Amino acid sequence: MSSLELARWQFGITTVYHFLFVPLTIGLAVAVAYFQTRWYRSGDERWLRATRFWGKLMLVSFAMGVVTGLVQEFQFGMNWSEYSRYVGDIFGAPLAMEGLAAFFVESTFLGLWIFGWGRLPKKIHLATIWAVAGSTALSAYFILAANSWMQHPVGFEMVDGKPELTSIWAVLTNNTAIYAFLHTILGALITGGMVIIAVSAWHLRKGNEPEVHKRVIAFALPLVTIASLATMAVGHLNGDLMTDQQPMKMAAADAVFETGSSVGMSVFATGDFESNPEGLNRNIEVPKMLSLIATGSFSGTVEGINDLNEEYRAEYGPGEYAPVVAVTYWSWRAMIGAGVAMLLLAAYGWWRLRRGNLEQSRRFLWLAVPAAVLPFVANSMGWIFTEMGRQPWVVFGMLKTDVASSPSVSEAEVWITLVGFTLLYGVLAVFAGRIFLKIVRKGTPRDPEPDDGGKPDLVLAY
């Protein structure tokens, strides 16, 4: 493998791994802040127990997200120096803003929250967890604004062959970023919600502490149901925007090769695994469906990969402008499939809850546990689709991935860091998973109120 391919693998592995923890942390931070607010308002000890239990789990996820996030920031310079030189005038700004506006708040207030039990007045302590939850979401906004610029560059002019920022406002209000943010935050709420549902269902099945877990699941079921519906609605708008901004990505998502009207929607297809297989080996489709979804009319015209390729060749010169169709086709379907499955499960659970017989549904309580994997599948596949679907571009229409890596870094060096990070991440996953399960098993014993005596309270601290 060339150092370019190795650098791509490294980016893929480290980013997907990092993004296992990011949405979980964002979702759980909101849930914990909500539980603590309920406790603050009612003084009901059961909400305190929920706060502490989910707080501990959030902290494990938070720690993993923080340390793997460091790699993300360094990686652009280490492996992608040509990219960094090219986009630096624009791309660095949202990253620096994220640090100044969000990450400082997040990490400082998390320290205050962990160690502030019993030391800070209750109201201020409650405010610290909301500051954490709010700033994690703000963090996501800046990072998504940076990423959206790669999908849909705005607010710049070309000077000496490089983009120069002309409007930071345009970058921060990029329509791509706004939709991506809504989609991602809703996804994060679903991720937190699904993990809460899985853990609570497991405890409920065992009859453990129903006074806590039932309240918590009653919070998560409607949350996931509503957030799933909203994610799909936003996702549809996202898709429309993408058809407009990156038609090749949409064509590749549905493996449409030839432009046509009354295009059918593929349900199951196989093709050769290469960047443009130029056709499918097998294809089962619903007639006219894609035209309807993409254009609102059964006879609408959908652009195909081959024609887009011709257009791009005319515009950008010779080359292959299609992504690996098998990856976009299946990652797109996996994301949507996982999303639909979560919606159905949560809606069913909510319905049982409202009828008052959730705990009698052994089937639901069984299914909910393995279903915890679904949000992670949806999140990872969504990003793999977004990033792989943009190829061969790293910045759409401007810079190709194959000229973006670091010329001064050798193949051996990328091997070292690729193997190093992958092994380290693997080991950390084992440890984090072990701790997560241990905390889950321990459940929510009745905690004493944090005493105000000024002594450190260790329930959440190290």
Place this chain on the structure above:
Amino acid sequence: MDDVTTLQLVWFLLLSVLWLGYFVLEGFDFGVGMLIGAVARTEAEKRTVFHSIGPVWDGNEVWLIVAGAGTFAAFPEWYATLFSGFYIPLFLILVALIVRGVSFEFWGKEDSPRWRRGWEWALAVGSFLPALLWGVAWANIVAGVPIDAEAEFTGTLLDLLSPYALLGGLLTLSLFLCHGASFLTLRTKGVVAERAGKWARGTAPVAAVLGLAFVAWTIADQSDRGGVDAVSAILGVLAVAALLAMTVLVRRNTAAGFGAGIGAIVLLFTALFVDLFPNAMVSSTDSANDLTLSAASSSDYTLTVMTVVAVLLVPFVLLYQGWTYWVFRHRIGPEDFGEVRTPLDLIDRKLEERREGGDEGQGPGATPTQGET
């Protein structure tokens, strides 16, 4: 030589401040981390050490994240050359910061001596490597590394391990050790504080001697390269003076020793930044290949935007981080933690206490009443 614009100067100053903040703050974090095995023997003592920096270490590390992202935003060419050039050292720093970062969260979560010892080592080694390597990296940036006309690093890992760079690394290592030890004397009490005091007294002279050698070498290097930079030289001498003051002051176990450590870090790195200016990276192969700040810089518009953002936000960051230090200003000692082995144990123990002394009359399965305390 290109002229540096006011905005570029502002950003060079701001990045310098971010690096200074990072080294002052995470400097003592690193020192504390390295010393865990030396100043703490029992479980409770080790917990004291973890707690001494527990509330603040993550916020301290954000200074690095913002320095990195700020370099990307303000001087993308610098970011690209530096990060791709110092590839393996940065990889090692990242690995160290990762294992160190999770050690805080993981250490107390399992009650097995092996588990705990493992994470104590992760904390110590994860603190040791960056404390050493940041010194190596900055000595290299100032002294120069092989860079070609395309601003690409052309050297090897061995080029980064010159005697001068290693001396810089040993200096930051000893300085951060002493800084961490004097932090512990302020933040903890009892046996941990006593042992930390000994370490501060022992490491301060080492840092002072290394500092003297490093500053002398830096000034000699400047005269070889075409003239001593008077401001940098004066700052360097003042840094040595601060190191000597630290050597004297840590003997009294007071805040002044810690203050002298802060002064030494600030003066030392300011001397290096002044030496570096107006370059971002110095080329050791040909001074025509030096990467100047103006050549590395973003556009005026980007720098203006980032200046506005920084001016609006940095005061708040200083305020709430300062407040955190105020909230957690009390000294802590092993007696605060007793025999608690894990956070989960503490829950059990407090539960026991409640059951024994409790008059709530809760039978098994009884529903807790609303609003109970």
